[in-house]
Amino acid sequence: MIIMNTDATQEQVDRVIKEINKYGLRADMSKGEYKTIIGLVGDERKIPFNHFASLPGVKEAIPIETPYKLISREYTKFFKEPAEDKLIHVGSVVIGSNKPVYIAGPCAVESRTQVMKIAEGVKNAGANILRGGIFKPRSSVHSFQGLGATDWKKAEEALRWLNEAGKQFEMPVVTEVRGEAQVDLIAEYADILQIGARNMYDQDLLTTVGKKKKPVLFKRHFGAGIEEFLSFAEYIAAESNKNIILCERGIIPIGKGKSYTRYILDLGAVPAIKKETYLPVIVDPSHAMGRSDLIFNMSCAAVAAGAAGLMIEVHYDPKAALVDGSQMITPLELAKVIKACNNIYTTVASATGVN
Ligand code: PEP
Ligand code: MN
Numbered sequence: 001m002i003i004m005n006t007d008a009t010q011e012q013v014d015r016v017i018k019e020i021n022k023y024g025l026r027a028d029m030s031k032g033e034y035k036t037i038i039g040l041v042g043d044e045r046k047i048p049f050n051h052f053a054s055l056p057g058v059k060e061a062i063p064i065e066t067p068y069k070l071i072s073r074e075y076t077k078f079f080k081e082p083a084e085d086k087l088i089h090v091g092s093v094v095i096g097s098n099k100p101v102y103i104a105g106p107c108a109v110e111s112r113t114q115v116m117k118i119a120e121g122v123k124n125a126g127a128n129i130l131r132g133g134i135f136k137p138r139s140s141v142h143s144f145q146g147l148g149a150t151d152w153k154k155a156e157e158a159l160r161w162l163n164e165a166g167k168q169f170e171m172p173v174v175t176e177v178r179g180e181a182q183v184d185l186i187a188e189y190a191d192i193l194q195i196g197a198r199n200m201y202d203q204d205l206l207t208t209v210g211k212k213k214k215p216v217l218f219k220r221h222f223g224a225g226i227e228e229f230l231s232f233a234e235y236i237a238a239e240s241n242k243n244i245i246l247c248e249r250g251i252i253p254i255g256k257g258k259s260y261t262r263y264i265l266d267l268g269a270v271p272a273i274k275k276e277t278y279l280p281v282i283v284d285p286s287h288a289m290g291r292s293d294l295i296f297n298m299s300c301a302a303v304a305a306g307a308a309g310l311m312i313e314v315h316y317d318p319k320a321a322l323v324d325g326s327q328m329i330t331p332l333e334l335a336k337v338i339k340a341c342n343n344i345y346t347t348v349a350s351a352t353g354v355n
Contacts, residue, residue, distance in 0.1 A: 003060040005058070013057065015056070016052065019051075020038065023042075025040050025041060027039070028041050047063070049063055070242070071237045071242065073278055084278060085279075085280065086242060088245060091171075096279075100309045103127065103129040103174060104125070104127040104129075105314060107136070107313050109146070109161060110147070110321075111161075115130075115161050116161070116168070118331075119168065121330075125334040125335035127334065128171060128172075129173070129174055130166045132173070132175055133323075134147055134158045134159055134162065135148035137198045143323070144322045177193050183208050192214065193212060193216050197220060197222055197249055200220060200224055209236065213243075216241065216243065218236065219247045220269070222250060226273060246282070247283070248266055248284070248288075248307075249284040249311075250284075250289075251263055251266050265283070265285060265288035274306055280308035281308060282311055283305075285312065286329075289327060292326065295329050295333070296340070299340075303345050304348055314330065314334050318330065
């Protein structure tokens with residue numbers, strides 16, 4: 001990381017960037033109110049820090065060891081308070097501020113009527129952002145793959161329905177991008193691009209999505225450690241896109257016999273990740289539990305653990321859903337979750353002095 005003097009000129013900044021490129025690395029610019037910080041993207045071992053420290057306009061040149069330095073609190077402490085959290089603005093919604101954000105909607109968009117009806121339901125329940133899958137990651141090729149699998153025209157039509165439902169009920173929309181080929185199309189219609197758990201390790205997808213400069217909802221793989229999760233989020237940040245919403249959605253169950261939940265919701269990861277990074281962390285209890293009867297409790301627990309929001313699958317008639325019906329709750333149940341979670345948030349925040 002290169003910290004420029006407060007009065008460094010643009011020429012001096014440009015010179016540093018040029019030198020960084022000369023060593024085969026890329027520069028990540030962060031302009032604070034008073035300081036310009038240039039992060040290094042690439043193998044820092046190639047960088048002669050003493051040389052950089054002696055360049056005109058440079059205040060300090062320091063190596064940073066963590067694999068997720070661009071998103072780490074360590075990085076921001078040089079130009080703002082380390083405790084400061086990143087606020088992500090999507091339309092009029094702010095993620096990471098002093099109010100939990102609720103993302104809700106069907107697992108998959110199935111028809112215009114379905115997504116419209118669910119959008120109305122979740123909006124009335126208090127949701128802020130509408131979700132709905134069009135390209136679904138599925139374990140079996142024989143199951144419903146989302147309308148995106150039909151053909152490109154159907155995918156676009158479904159995206160239009162989602163977008164329209166979002167506009168009509170004043171909610172930004174999020175949908176999953178399952179592969180690089182889908183990025184351009186989805187970015188035209190979605191306000192937030194989701195990278196699903198199964199694709200957390202797809203660094204080419206992460207880079208392509210990052211380049212779109214739209215907020216990204218980034219899910220933890222069910223087998224990934226926290227450091228690994230953050231290290232892959234860094235691929236998005238390395239494209240100068242720090243609008244990343246991290247999402248804990250459960251890890252692989254342990255032991256023999258029935259687990260009774262689809263995954264283990266790792267709520268300890270929430271406060272632990274928040275110590276490491278300034279990015280907001282949300283929780284998806286739906287895919288973690290796989291059961292609608294456990295969503296209320298785990299939502300409450302997630303907010304108590306410090307989650308900046310929740311992503312919950314909702315359907316007016318869960319049994320009729322083509323995917324994930326067993327974990328979906330109704331709009332009425334969502335309203336109860338939101339009410340309880342807002343109360344819990346206020347209690348926890350006032351006790352910890354956040355508010
Ligand atoms: C989803 O959110 O639609 C989804 C498939 O979740 P995950 O990637 O966490 O399994
Ligand atoms: Mn689902």
